[in-house]
Amino acid sequence: MKQIVDFIPLLLFFVAYKLEPRTFALADLSFTVGGIFSATAVLVASSLILYTALFAYQRRLEKGQWLTLGACLLFGGLTLALHSETILKWKAPVLNWVFALVFAGSHFIGEKPLIQRMMGHAVQLQSAQWAQLNVAWILFFLVCGFTNLFVAFVYPSIWVDFKVFGSLGLTLLFMAGQAVYLVRHMQPEPEES
Structure with a gap:
């Protein structure tokens, strides 16, 4: 559910992008609605708004949410300030690669891989299986980063569609594969006598 909530700003981005560009005047200011910059x-x-509300409700944000918000503010802010959509096109690849680095770093920092720290309270696996699952996440984030970069610069006409639906589709497909993996490797709970 948390991953779906994180897609809300992306869906709103998509809707705003797809609007036919129109300019509105309000006092001495004019605003354009529709297109990449709006x-x-x-x-x-x-x-x-979303992450402020989540922070107010939960009294915290997860590290990944802080990272996502920071990347959004940095890349989005630079895109608007420099009026260059190229900067925004780098947001998804860089963010995915940072996530891949964090998951990779967890093999060397700390006692457990990051995925085990995230899911260990709910799932019991052997150390080797946690390591395999963590590597799968690393590969997933690397593939997502390179795929986003490829589509953004080779097929720019479908980039926004892919950013929303392709990324969501890849994430859901990966999560389904992860669920299949977890079910195969979960140990049954001992029967009570």
Whole structure:
């Protein structure tokens, strides 16, 4: 459910991007709605609102949520300030690669791989299986990063569609594969006598 909540700003970005660009005047200011730059403003604003609300409700954000918010503010802010959509196109690949590095680093820092720290309270696996699952997450984030980069710069006309639906589809497909893996390797609970 948390992963779906994190997609809300991305879906709002998509809707704003798909709107036919129109300019509205309000007092001495004019605003354009529709297109990449207004969509980026919606992404930044909705991310700030969502993560502020989550922080107020939960009294904390997960590290990945802080990282996502920071990347959104950095890349979105630079995109708007420099009026360059190329900067925004680098957000998803860089963020995915940072996640891959964090998961990879957890093999060397700490006693357990990151995925075990995240899911160990709910699932019992052998150390080797946790390591395999962590490597799967590393590979997933690497593939997502390179795929986003490839689509953004080779097929820019479908980049926003892929960013929303392709990324979501890849994530859901990976999660389904992870579920199959976990079910195969979970140890049955001992029967009570």
